Structure formats: structure tokens, C-alpha cells
Amino acid sequence: MAPALFLPKLIQSGDGHVVNISSALGLGASAYAAYYSKSKFAVRGFTESLRQA
Numbered sequence: 001m002a003p004a005l006f007l008p009k010l011i012q013s014g015d016g017h018v019v020n021i022s023s024a025l026g027l028g029a030s031a032y033a034a035y036y037s038k039s040k041f042a043v044r045g046f047t048e049s050l051r052q053a
Helices: 005-013 035-053
Strands: none
Touching: none
């Protein structure tokens, strides 16, 4: 499955933004918040993938 099926239409329109909200744990991990940290890393990775598309 494509990571973002909406992206081609968004680019074609020449307008719009994608906003993803994470937290400081998206920048660095915490031993006591492993599951939370991995979800924030995933948001950052997805956002970076969209930016490079």
C-alpha cells in the first residue's frame, strides 16, 4: 500500500499542508516509555517520507 494516497492530489492542487504532531520522545527514546517512543518515532518517519516524496 502506498504510504499516502492523498499526496499526489495535494501536490497537484498546489495548496494545502500536512501537519503531524509528535512529542520530544520522537527525538529521543526513554527506557520507561518504549511503546510511546516508538509511536512518536513512527510519526516522524512517516512525516519525513512524505517530505521526500
